[in-house]
Amino acid sequence: MLRLALRQATFERTRFWLGVAGIAAAMALIVTMQAMFAGIEYQLTRYMANSGADLVVTQQGVGNFYLSSSVLPNGAYDKVTQVEGVAEVVPILLMPAPIKYGSDTGNNWVIGVPEAAAFGGPWSSEEGIRFPKGDQLIVDEAMAKKFGLKMGGPIKLAAQEFTIGGFSIRTSRLGSFITFGTIDAVRNAFHVPGRVSHLLVRLKPGSAATAIKESIERADPNLSAWTTSEVMANDRKLSADMGGAVLQSMTVIALVIGLLSVGLTIWAAVTERLRDYAVTKAIGAPPGAVFRMVLVQSLLIGLTGWVLGTALMVVLAPLATRFSPVVMVVEPGPLLQDLAFCMAITVAAVLPPWLRVTRADPMSAFQ
Amino acid sequence: MLSAVHLRALFRQPVRLLTGALGVTISMLIIILLGAISQGVYTAAVQFPTQTPVDLYVAQDGTPRLQTSSFLPAQLAGPIKGASGVSEVHPLIMNLTVLDLQGNKAPVYIVGYETDSGLGGPWKLTEGEQVRRPGEVVVDRSLAKQYGMTVGATVEILGRRFQVAGLSGDSRSMLGATMFMSLSDAQSLMGMQQAVNFFMVRLQPQSDAGAVRTAIEASLPPGVKVAFLDRQTAISQTEDLVDGVIGAPLKAATGVAYLVGIVLVGLLRYNNVMGRLTELAALRAVGATVRQIILSDLLVETGIVLTLGLGAGLLFGYVGGLLIAALIPQMQATINQSLLLQALGSTLFIGLLGSIWPVRKLRGIEPASAFR
Numbered sequence: 001m002l003r004l005a006l007r008q009a010t011f012e013r014t015r016f017w018l019g020v021a022g023i024a025a026a027m028a029l030i031v032t033m034q035a036m037f038a039g040i041e042y043q044l045t046r047y048m049a050n051s052g053a054d055l056v057v058t059q060q061g062v063g064n065f066y067l068s069s070s071v072l073p074n075g076a077y078d079k080v081t082q083v084e085g086v087a088e089v090v091p092i093l094l095m096p097a098p099i100k101y102g103s104d105t106g107n108n109w110v111i112g113v114p115e116a117a118a119f120g121g122p123w124s125s126e127e128g129i130r131f132p133k134g135d136q137l138i139v140d141e142a143m144a145k146k147f148g149l150k151m152g153g154p155i156k157l158a159a160q161e162f163t164i165g166g167f168s169i170r171t172s173r174l175g176s177f178i179t180f181g182t183i184d185a186v187r188n189a190f191h192v193p194g195r196v197s198h199l200l201v202r203l204k205p206g207s208a209a210t211a212i213k214e215s216i217e218r219a220d221p222n223l224s225a226w227t228t229s230e231v232m233a234n235d236r237k238l239s240a241d242m243g244g245a246v247l248q249s250m251t252v253i254a255l256v257i258g259l260l261s262v263g264l265t266i267w268a269a270v271t272e273r274l275r276d277y278a279v280t281k282a283i284g285a286p287p288g289a290v291f292r293m294v295l296v297q298s299l300l301i302g303l304t305g306w307v308l309g310t311a312l313m314v315v316l317a318p319l320a321t322r323f324s325p326v327v328m329v330v331e332p333g334p335l336l337q338d339l340a341f342c343m344a345i346t347v348a349a350v351l352p353p354w355l356r357v358t359r360a361d362p363m364s365a366f367q
Numbered sequence: 368m369l370s371a372v373h374l375r376a377l378f379r380q381p382v383r384l385l386t387g388a389l390g391v392t393i394s395m396l397i398i399i400l401l402g403a404i405s406q407g408v409y410t411a412a413v414q415f416p417t418q419t420p421v422d423l424y425v426a427q428d429g430t431p432r433l434q435t436s437s438f439l440p441a442q443l444a445g446p447i448k449g450a451s452g453v454s455e456v457h458p459l460i461m462n463l464t465v466l467d468l469q470g471n472k473a474p475v476y477i478v479g480y481e482t483d484s485g486l487g488g489p490w491k492l493t494e495g496e497q498v499r500r501p502g503e504v505v506v507d508r509s510l511a512k513q514y515g516m517t518v519g520a521t522v523e524i525l526g527r528r529f530q531v532a533g534l535s536g537d538s539r540s541m542l543g544a545t546m547f548m549s550l551s552d553a554q555s556l557m558g559m560q561q562a563v564n565f566f567m568v569r570l571q572p573q574s575d576a577g578a579v580r581t582a583i584e585a586s587l588p589p590g591v592k593v594a595f596l597d598r599q600t601a602i603s604q605t606e607d608l609v610d611g612v613i614g615a616p617l618k619a620a621t622g623v624a625y626l627v628g629i630v631l632v633g634l635l636r637y638n639n640v641m642g643r644l645t646e647l648a649a650l651r652a653v654g655a656t657v658r659q660i661i662l663s664d665l666l667v668e669t670g671i672v673l674t675l676g677l678g679a680g681l682l683f684g685y686v687g688g689l690l691i692a693a694l695i696p697q698m699q700a701t702i703n704q705s706l707l708l709q710a711l712g713s714t715l716f717i718g719l720l721g722s723i724w725p726v727r728k729l730r731g732i733e734p735a736s737a738f739r
Contacts, residue, residue, distance in 0.1 A: 015642075021634055025627045028623070036620065176612070237472065238472050245695060246404060249691065250404055250620050253400050254620070257396055260393050261397075264386065264393060264635070265634075271386065
């Protein structure tokens with residue numbers, strides 16, 4: 001019966017591939033939306049994920065990295081350094097600083113890090129210095145391309161002239177870029193001497209993060225300590241309240257409508273073959289066997305469509321990320337979830353036409 | 368001419384007709400809904416400059432848009448008012464901040480305006496009253512709903528308590544929800560007692576905007592430089608900001624949805640007609656020409672399927688847009704008319720193509736084979 005089912009499914013190749021193409025198109029839409037949403041989350045948390053820190057210390061109550069203002073009280077660095085279990089502390093200064101180039105303005109965040117810092121700077125460089133130095137800034141290579149910035153060329157930050165010392169890669173985030181400078185240079189540019197917005201903390205091996213967070217907050221009640229995962233989760237939540245909610249909703253809508261398309265395609269494919277199934281039943285096949293045949297054929301169309309739609313996006317997503325401003329991250333979890341949904345909707349779509357076959361008069365198959 | 372034979376053939380399988388129409392509906396839904404959400408993001412973001420009747424915004428030198436930091440001394444209001452061609456000058460505080468509301472972080476625009484003139488205040492009051500005095504706040508309706516704020520309730524904003532005087536509509540975008548309050552309250556919350564973010568300027572009738580800018584620049588104290596944003600620039604710069612932040616994924620989503628929707632219509636129509644090929648061959652065998660089959664059968668069938676599908680798609684798309692806006696407070700859904708017209712045109716074209724393409728096969732079918 002399985003062989004018959006497979007042979008019948010692929011007998012009319014055009015129709016088989018039409019069904020597959022319909023499902024592949026719907027799956028491509030679903031995977032595109034999921035990959036773009038994952039891409040936004042990935043961009044948003046990239047600095048934190050690559051900062052090399054275990055904990056982040058902020059002004060009391062500030063649990064986000066972006067879109068929040070954190071100013072640490074004087075002496076915070078010394079107090080945190082002395083907490084038991086803390087191995088290394090890097091003070092940074094994060095400032096929103098749009099970059100103006102000609103008539104164009106780029107959304108940009110500048111992160112000031114000490115020259116000799118062991119971590120907290122760019123995690124991946126393309127050209128030039130790897131860590132900011134003197135009045136040299138490290139700018140994102142995508143921003144450099146967009147604004148035509150050249151290595152060693154001038155760049156204006158908060159009305160102060162700097163030199164481009166290096167290009168970092170993958171340091172853009174959701175329509176804006178990250179520029180790295182030394183903390184002293186950034187303080188000077190913004191006229192905020194001594195200001196620190198966050199402390200990045202590395203723990204000694206075997207130290208318990210929760211206990212050290214409490215110790216830091218006890219050492220200075222004006223501080224809050226967070227694990228980098230907590231800050232990333234808070235940033236994701238804030239992003240969901242902003243543009244993220246839009247894409248998340250679009251992803252859900254694409255999933256629902258995409259699955260409806262899958263269901264309809266399968267339903268149409270089975271309906272077009274009703275006569276074949278009726279003939280199979282009329283020549284003596286039991287209802288269970290006919291159902292298995294219908295199911296196998298539909299699952300074959302559904303599975304092939306899922307494989308093709310998914311494979312297309314697995315190939316296209318890195319290309320889109322490389323050659324367009326859209327960052328797409330294809331994750332295995334959502335793909336498997338899509339497969340489960342696709343198979344479930346396939347089974348559901350098979351049932352109504354199959355019921356028509358079971359109720360049909362065998363003689364009608366030959367009329 | 369549509370003969371009885373064609374009509375009977377057409378309606379012999381109503382399920383097939385319905386499946387075709389449903390496919391078109393689903394395709395239109397994908398295109399309309401994702402397009403409407405995408406357009407709604409832009410519409411919501413430009414509400415403030417669109418709804419506030421201001422001719423010119425005066426900002427700190429180098430400020431490209433209303434959503435960027437701008438600091439001006441409050442006392443510049445006098446010289447600006449004195450410039451030739453200026454009719455009214457009103458200070459404005461507009462600052463994006465992240466509020467801690469019931470343990471959740473919420474991005475909020477604090478807008479401070481002169482409550483006696485009302486310029487810069489809420490443009491759509493859905494409940495309660497405008498801000499009349501310091502200590503009162505008008506909160507965006509969706510934010511209020513999200514955090515259970517009601518008219519008359521007290522709400523804590525950056526450590527200060529305010530009474531909710533009213534709720535405003537259409538005042539939330541992906542950039543944040545808006546809270547309107549008196550200028551003095553906003554200045555105090557933002558630590559800007561002697562400063563403002565912008566001056567909103569209204570010109571005298573028939574004034575030349577360029578000449579007024581020059582007059583304002585000339586009226587400023589020596590060394591003070593400002594930037595100007597006219598209303599249209601304020602709107603387009605806001606759109607650019609949204610474009611920079613989320614434009615690329617929105618455009619990609621809308622484009623892919625459009626493409627997939629159109630492809631699905633074509634595939635379903637093709638599949639539908641392929642399923643009827645034997646039937647159409649029989650029509651041909653009893654004397655119908657391919658031209659007659661196309662004109663009297665396929666075009667009529669395609670017309671019915673597309674009319675039903677497009678109609679239902681438009682209806683469900685419109686209802687879906689309203690539902691989304693009601694259920695998800697951060698979102699607006701605005702039907703993008705040009706996208707809609709494009710989608711209608713493309714669906715008609717692809718639908719017709721998908722219906723007529725399989726007819727090529729009819730030419731090769733031996734009439735007698737239709738009865739085997």
